[in-house]
Amino acid sequence: MMLLFAAAVLLLLWGFEWYYRQNWQHGVRMDLRFGESHVYAGDKVILTEVLENRKKLPLPLVEAAFRIPKGIWFVDAENLIVSDYNYKRDVFSLRGMESVTRRYEIDCRRRGVYPISQVKAETASLFYGKRYLLEQSDPDWNGTSDSLFVYAAGTNVSSLVRLCDSVFGERESRSTYIEDPFSFRSIRDYTTRDPMKNINWKASAKTGSLMVNTFTSVQAEEFRILLDIEDRNVLRQEDEVENGISIAASLCRHLIRAGHPAGLMVNTDPEAAFLPLGGRSRLQEIEQFLTMDFTGSSTKDFTSMAAGSVNGKPDQKESHGTAQPVYILVSKNWRDEDTVRLKPVLKKESRVLAVIPGAVRGEYTTEVIQ
Numbered sequence: 001m002m003l004l005f006a007a008a009v010l011l012l013l014w015g016f017e018w019y020y021r022q023n024w025q026h027g028v029r030m031d032l033r034f035g036e037s038h039v040y041a042g043d044k045v046i047l048t049e050v051l052e053n054r055k056k057l058p059l060p061l062v063e064a065a066f067r068i069p070k071g072i073w074f075v076d077a078e079n080l081i082v083s084d085y086n087y088k089r090d091v092f093s094l095r096g097m098e099s100v101t102r103r104y105e106i107d108c109r110r111r112g113v114y115p116i117s118q119v120k121a122e123t124a125s126l127f128y129g130k131r132y133l134l135e136q137s138d139p140d141w142n143g144t145s146d147s148l149f150v151y152a153a154g155t156n157v158s159s160l161v162r163l164c165d166s167v168f169g170e171r172e173s174r175s176t177y178i179e180d181p182f183s184f185r186s187i188r189d190y191t192t193r194d195p196m197k198n199i200n201w202k203a204s205a206k207t208g209s210l211m212v213n214t215f216t217s218v219q220a221e222e223f224r225i226l227l228d229i230e231d232r233n234v235l236r237q238e239d240e241v242e243n244g245i246s247i248a249a250s251l252c253r254h255l256i257r258a259g260h261p262a263g264l265m266v267n268t269d270p271e272a273a274f275l276p277l278g279g280r281s282r283l284q285e286i287e288q289f290l291t292m293d294f295t296g297s298s299t300k301d302f303t304s305m306a307a308g309s310v311n312g313k314p315d316q317k318e319s320h321g322t323a324q325p326v327y328i329l330v331s332k333n334w335r336d337e338d339t340v341r342l343k344p345v346l347k348k349e350s351r352v353l354a355v356i357p358g359a360v361r362g363e364y365t366t367e368v369i370q
Contacts (some may be wrong), residue, residue, distance in 0.1 A: 017126050020057070024123055025134045027054030030064055030143035032116050034106075038287070041111045041153035041246075044075070047104045049090070051121070056096035059123060065089040066119040071110035072150065108150045111245070113291050116145040151287045152242075152249035155362045160247075160355065161254060164221075164326055167368050168351045187211050221326060222276045223255050223262045226309060228302040228331030229294045230267060240332035241294070243357035247364060248330045249290050256283045264289075267305050269298040276325065302331055303338045307345045310352060327352045329369075339369055346370050 028051075035046040053059050067085040074080050074088070081087040092100050120135045134141060187203050190210035203211040227248040231241055248264060255262040256278055263276035264286050274286050306329055324347065331338075334354050346352065352369040 013126065020126065021130075021132060023055070023057055024059060024132060025121075025138075025140045028052070028059070028062070028121055028134060028142065029054060030119060030121055032066060032119060032143075032145045034146050034148045036148070038149035038151055039108050040151045041108060043108050043150075045106050045108060045148065047106050049102045049104070050099060051092050051094065052099040053094040053096060058096050059092075059094040061124055062092045062094060063089060063122045064092060064120075065122070066116050066145070068116055069112065069114050071108075071112045072114055072148070073107040073109060075105040075107050077104055106148075108148070111150050111152045111242075111291050112293060113147060113149055115147040119143065119145050149288055149291050152290050153246045153361060154253070155243075155246045155250040157247060157250045157254050160251065160328070160353075160366070161258075163366060163368075164223075164328070164353060167353070168326055187213055221260050223251070223260055224276060224309065224325045224327050225251050225262065225264050226302070226306050226327060226329045226331075227264065227266045228299075228329075228333055229297065230299040230302060230333060232333055237332065237359070238295075239359040239361075240357050243359065243361050243363065244330045244332055244355075245290055245294075246361060247355060247357055249287060251328060251330075252283060252286050265305065265309055267300045267302045268294070269300050271300060271305060302329075302333065303341050306352075307342055310342075310346060310350050324349045324351055329354045330357065331355075332357050334367070339367065342369060 030052075031048075031050040033048050033050075035048070039045050049064070051062065051064055065088065067087050069085055070082065072086070074086065077088065079089050079091075081089075088104075090102065094100060118136075120133060122131055122133050124131050136143070136145070187200055188211065190199060190204075190212045194212045198212040200211045200213050225248050227244060229241060229245070231237055252262050252264055259278060261276035261278050262282075264272075264274045266272040266289075272289060274282065274289070306327070310327055327350070329352065331354065334356050339354070342352070346369070350370050354367040354369055356365045356367070358364055
């Protein structure tokens with residue numbers, strides 16, 4: 001009788017073990033989402049991990065794991081191993097039809113693209129003799145993972161823009177350029193083409209008819225930022241390179257948001273070029289490109305690239321009017337001999353400014369070349 005009872009218990013346990021092995025992964029869903037699609041270096045973001053059990057069978061023990069490239073840090077996170085990646089592993093216990101959510105604060109210290117990969121869930125047999133694994137490549141996998149763009153850190157470049165204004169000047173025009181709302185010119189009668197925001201209500205009350213303010217128009221200057229990512233030194237100077245990337249990205253943000261067409265060229269091999277345009281989509285293209293890891297990338301000679309760009313290659317002609325753009329050369333490697341090499345090939349009307357980044361973020365020197 002005892003043998004029959006023992007055999008029945010063993011058969012029941014074996015049956016449960018078989019059923020658990022066949023069905024534990026059904027209805028298991030794992031979602032990993034960042035709170036933002038992009039942030040800037042130095043910002044923080046929340047990573048949300050959701051593990052669901054969409055069936056009545058309970059899961060006493062589930063280990064959920066994933067990895068994210070280094071460059072972002074988990075704040076006060078447990079069960080984290082940092083080596084070539086950030087490896088995160090957490091243990092869950094789920095009842096039937098239960099969902100568990102955990103949130104982690106992420107410190108985004110370095111620009112880059114950070115995809116979540118190697119997402120998997122693992123459980124054990126009844127007596128922990130075997131382990132069963134569910135990965136993204138499995139047909140039963142049901143879940144999502146996310147990626148985060150960490151854009152280059154912001155640098156205050158307003159002084160650079162003011163320097164360009166003071167050195168190269170601000171040109172007035174008639175109609176094809178944008179009005180400067182801070183440059184008041186005169187008051188005239190209202191027409192149906194005038195925006196309501198320009199109505200001068202005090203003058204209208206005095207005259208008994210609608211009057212509008214008019215403003216001096218200034219040309220929407222076109223800017224081309226040339227970025228040097230080469231690190232020539234035996235001892236790498238990554239801080240200067242990163243500072244240069246931050247300055248170039250910040251210039252693009254400042255100028256495009258102010259309504260100026262701005263473009264970017266980088267001395268990668270082959271050269272990466274974004275022709276001067278305005279608008280959010282152009283800025284996003286530049287921001288995402290500058291999340292690349294340029295470490296060890298082959299590069300072209302920056303001075304030669306600058307000379308070719310300023311002289312206007314066929315595929316780089318000015319896209320806004322006939323005036324020469326303002327060229328801003330951002331290079332930690334710029335020296336007096338580079339200026340000597342560049343000056344003979346400049347056009348008479350060329351306007352070129354060199355920015356030499358330092359090791360501290362936001363630190364730079366400038367040289368007006370022409």
